[in-house]
Amino acid sequence: MKLTLDALLMLDAIDTAGSFAAAARxxxxVPSALTHAVRRLEDDLGYAIFERVGRRALLTPAGRSLLTDGRQLLAAADALECRAKRVxxxxxxxLRIALNALVPxxxxxxxxxxxxxxxxxxRLRFSGEVLAGSWxxxxxxxxxxxVGASGEAPRDTRFVxxxxxxxxxxxxxxxxxPLAALPEPLSAQELSQHRAVVLADTTRTMQARSAGMVIGQDTLVVPDHHAKLEAQIAGLGVGHLPYFxxxxxxxxxxxxxxxxxASRLQEPLHLAWRRDHDGRALQWFVERLTAAPWQAQLAQAVRLP
Known part of the structure; x- marks a missing residue:
């Protein structure tokens, strides 16, 4: 193989330092060893990588192209080494964290x-989930x-x-x-005559859930709670929203x-993970999310005043 990671590191050092002598240090x-290695690489590749201008070593156009792509290889190799070390x-x-829409x-x-x-x-990667989509x-x-999986936890031995x-x-x-002018409590019959704004359950494989609806009620399905809030403010439908x-x-x-x-006043929230996942990042988050200080912050954020 004509080109190696060591050779790319050498070329990078020469270009960054500006001269063979500075790169050798x-x-x-020793500078002579570096000069010999570059000449041998140029002979193997069949083109010049550097041109000497006084004491400076400047990349040729071909050398610049080679090193530009080569630096991507060096970065990828460094990332690979770091990932293997972390494993x-x-x-x-x-760590992929799904955040239920009921948790700010x-x-x-x-x-x-x-x-x-x-x-x-x-690396942390967050996604948003709704209803059964969390599970x-x-x-x-x-x-x-x-974080915040809603409803009852499924009977699945894979989950904690x-x-x-x-x-x-x-x-x-x-x-x-129209419903705002009617006496309370509003009946299911009265609700069924007006459209509900509902979230699209993000589940892909489980049975989709619905919440806070009555049989026969028309629906406007929206992608997230902020869209639901705006739709209800605009008078396009009614429904339950998180108080916060x-x-x-x-x-x-x-x-x-x-x-x-049948007002739903409270929605149960859960922290859940797979039983076979024992990584240290997961453990770090579980420890802090189950600790009293964070749970107190959550309770203050999502409860009624």
Whole structure:
């Protein structure tokens, strides 16, 4: 093989240092050995890599092209070495965390900062899930850890789950919506005559869930809670929202809260992961997400005042 990683490291050092002599000092080699190695490489490749201008060593156009792509190989080799080292030490290359829509992402930011400070190199990848999608993401392997999986935990021996408390849900609508003028509690019959704004369950393999609807009710399916909030403010339908998300719109009058015959007041939340996953990054997050300080922050963020 004419080109090796050691040869690329040598070319990189010469180009960065600007001369053979400076690169030799950096590589702890004598200049003559470096000069001989470059000449042999040029002979093997069949073209010049450097041209000498005074004491400077400048890359030829072919040499520049070679080193530009070669530096990508050096970076990839370095990343490969780091990944292998992390695997050997028990730290995952990447930890995939699915965050249920009922948990504010802002609560994760201090944990991410603390995790980064440990400087162990595991990448974090967050995704959003709704309803049964949280459990499906875990079972299908799209996520290693689920924060705030809602509803009842499935009877699946592959999962370990811990309760995280409950999220307060309120039934609300625009103040000029026809249901807003009716006496409380609103009946299922009254609700069935008006469209509900609902989230699309993100499950791909499990049976999709619906929540807070009545039989025969028309629906407007939206992609996330922020779209649901905006649709209900616009008067396009009614439905349950997490209190933390609706609080501002309730305070300024863009939404009003109403009681129903079957208002869902609380939605159970869970922390869940696969039993066969024992990486240190997962353990790090589980320890902190099950600790009293973070759970107190979660409770304060998602409960009714």
């Amino acid at each position: 950096q590589l702890h080699r 050997a030490t028990g730290w995952e290359v990447e 992402f802002a609560l994760m930011l201090p944990l991410i900062r603390d995790f980064d400070a440990a400087n162990h190199g595991t 499906d993401a875990l079972g299908a392997g799209r996520a290693d850890l689920v 789950s811990r309760p995280l408390g409950e999220a307060a849900m309120i039934f609300c609508m625009a103040p000029d919506h 998300l609706a609080a501002e719109a309730l305070a300024d009058g863009r939404l009003v809260r109403r009681q129903t015959d």
